Amino acid sequence: MIQAKNLAKRFGNQLVFQNVNFTINDGDFLSLIGPNGSGKTTLVKIIMGLEKKSGGELLVDYKQVIGYVPQFRNIDIDYPLNIEQFVRLNLKFTLSRKKRRQDNELIKTILEKTGLSKLKDRPLGLASGGEKQKAYLAQALLNEPKVLILDESTASLDVEVKMQLMDLVKELNEKENLTVIFITHDYDLTKKYTHRALFFKDQTLKEVDVSDVSEDMFDMGG
Numbered sequence: 001m002i003q004a005k006n007l008a009k010r011f012g013n014q015l016v017f018q019n020v021n022f023t024i025n026d027g028d029f030l031s032l033i034g035p036n037g038s039g040k041t042t043l044v045k046i047i048m049g050l051e052k053k054s055g056g057e058l059l060v061d062y063k064q065v066i067g068y069v070p071q072f073r074n075i076d077i078d079y080p081l082n083i084e085q086f087v088r089l090n091l092k093f094t095l096s097r098k099k100r101r102q103d104n105e106l107i108k109t110i111l112e113k114t115g116l117s118k119l120k121d122r123p124l125g126l127a128s129g130g131e132k133q134k135a136y137l138a139q140a141l142l143n144e145p146k147v148l149i150l151d152e153s154t155a156s157l158d159v160e161v162k163m164q165l166m167d168l169v170k171e172l173n174e175k176e177n178l179t180v181i182f183i184t185h186d187y188d189l190t191k192k193y194t195h196r197a198l199f200f201k202d203q204t205l206k207e208v209d210v211s212d213v214s215e216d217m218f219d220m221g222g
């Protein structure tokens with residue numbers, strides 16, 4: 001569970017948000033929406049402990065692992081790692097044989113879960129946009145998170161590929177009770193996949209019923 005009470009954030013004199021109150025329960029599939037610059041990334045950074053709050057309270061069990069899938073960035077064609085090596089980057093280096101065997105099993109399971117088993121030897125730089133995004137997801141799943149934050153991870157991918165990725169996340173949400181926080185500017189994906197929506201407006205955050213989410217909430221400038 002993640003709970004905010006009167007949470008506020010300022011950068012110097014700039015107020016980003018205030019009076020933010022919410023409870024995110026285990027297994028929620030939640031969208032975080034609002035115009036550019038309204039504070040979505042800042043809020044998740046606070047949740048991940050990467051940014052300080054300016055006021056209020058945030059209750060997060062930091063023992064629960066949070067996985068983060070960043071905004072999609074293309075990777076250079078001569079990036080030196082293949083898909084499996086890239087996913088492995090999140091593992092702690094160990095000399096213990098037992099731990100290495102366990103790690104290999106874990107990698108295998110995660111590559112299977114994300115549909116990357118057959119592609120594991122493909123250089124990441126040559127993978128398609130969707131495959132790269134799956135590799136980011138696989139890397140985030142490596143530490144067996146209880147909460148997964150997708151930061152507009154599906155932007156700049158085509159519709160079919162976006163849906164594939166979201167279907168995968170939905171499966172993890174349903175089967176493993178993974179909590180999902182999806183930062184998005186995508187109306188259709190919000191409607192199709194998320195069960196709750198938190199909307200940034202007028203420097204605060206409000207819960208809206210997903211059935212009441214409208215396209216104008218995604219106007220980039222607000």
Ligand SMILES: Nc1ncnc2c1ncn2[C@@H]1O[C@H](COP(=O)(O)OP(=O)(O)OP(=O)(O)O)[C@@H](O)[C@H]1O
Nearest residue numbers: 011014016034035036037038039040041042043200
């Ligand atoms: N480290 C920082 N120092 C100063 N201002 C910052 C910093 N990080 C973010 N901001 C400002 O805080 C506001 C919120 O930014 P944030 O990135 O959280 O918005 P967002 O809702 O994620 O936007 P977008 O939809 O464009 O990704 C913006 O005005 C941004 O310029």
